Amino acid sequence: DGGITQSPKYLFRKEGQNVTLSCEQNLNHDAMYWYRQDPGQGLRLIYYSQIVNDFQKGDIAEGYSVSREKKESFPLTVTSAQKNPTAFYLCASSKWTSGRENIQYFGAGTRLSVL
């Protein structure tokens, strides 16, 4: 089945630690995205990538880093510089085009908590 796989489902971070969230897609989509969701709020864009080896900052990129070495994979690292990392993180992918051909499809999310 085609889809987006995020792992782990739950993640705990100790103070001063970097953690990496995995996102893999087999939809052959060019574009991938990372969003953060805080309780009772909508999604905010952290980073997005249009093509391999290229990515752009979203609205809240500080304290996060990404890489895009393969079309299928877009891991997100939450660094120790992110002082309030507790949130629900969602990965998405889409075709890089306009109109109804560009629908973002999401993974099941990773819930990150700080110990």
Next chain:
Amino acid sequence: AQKITQTQPGMFVQEKEAVTLDCTYDTSDQSYGLFWYKQPSSGEMIFLIYQGSYDEQNATEGRYSLNFQKARKSANLVISASQLGDSAMYFCAMREERGSGSARQLTFGSGTQLTVLP
């Protein structure tokens, strides 16, 4: 800058009844797309329906329809014949279609929690 407003934090509807979830948006662009997503308690965001700003007809997908009023900048989601499984958070989102790069970003509203009562 684009902005999405969902003014109903919570809504209740009786099973088998229809319900309308409100969404207004703000943009200076002429070409844009409007989206609705459903987020059950499990957390995954599920795409429901898309409306392009130049589409002449309101979008429909099964029990979902979008009441698009361009002059009022509103894109309300109508769910007909509500089911218990429709209980979830619903998000309206918008994307400006001009150019490329940052213009392809989705901007989300704060969501409406829908509860379907038996």
